[in-house]
Amino acid sequence: MFELKKSGDKFHFTLKAANGQVILSSQMYATKASAMNGIESVQKNCGKDESFEMKTAKNGKIHFNIKASNGQIIGSSQMYAAESGAKNGIESVRKNAPGASVKEVE
Template identity: 75%
Template sequence: MFELKKNEDKYHFVLKASNGQVILSSQMYASKASATNGIESVKKNCADDARFERKTAKNGKFHFNITSTNGQIVGSSQMYASESGMNNGIESVKKNAPGAETKEV
């Protein structure tokens, strides 16, 4: 499920797995419409493995970004202790995002 949240005058979203764990978080958007477009971009782009940027942080942990067709980062993952954990997170986005409902909280 995508949760669309308002924080003061900005919006952002998170994608949660069925167990409630946050898989992906967005940047802050100036409008609700922009955040909603971000959600649609994740749904559209998550089927393409090339849209996932796999990264290793300086502390050795792993994380990923999902990008839109213009290369802009649409969402970022949490940090994972292992590369396999990161890959499982990517697979979870691919599986959960396309049909996920959006709930405003």
């Protein structure tokens, strides 16, 4: 499920797995409509290998970004201790995002 939240005058979303764990967090968007476009972009691009980019942070932890076809980052994962965790996160996005509902939360 995607959760769409308003923070101040901006919007952002998270993608959650069935167990409630956050898989992916978005950037901040100026409007609700642009955040909804971001959700649609995740759903559209999550099946493409080239949409995912794994990175290693300075502390050695690994995370991934999902990018739109224009190269802009749509969302980022949490930090994982190992590459295998990040790969599992990517698979979770692929499994959960396409048919996920959108819930607005306070």
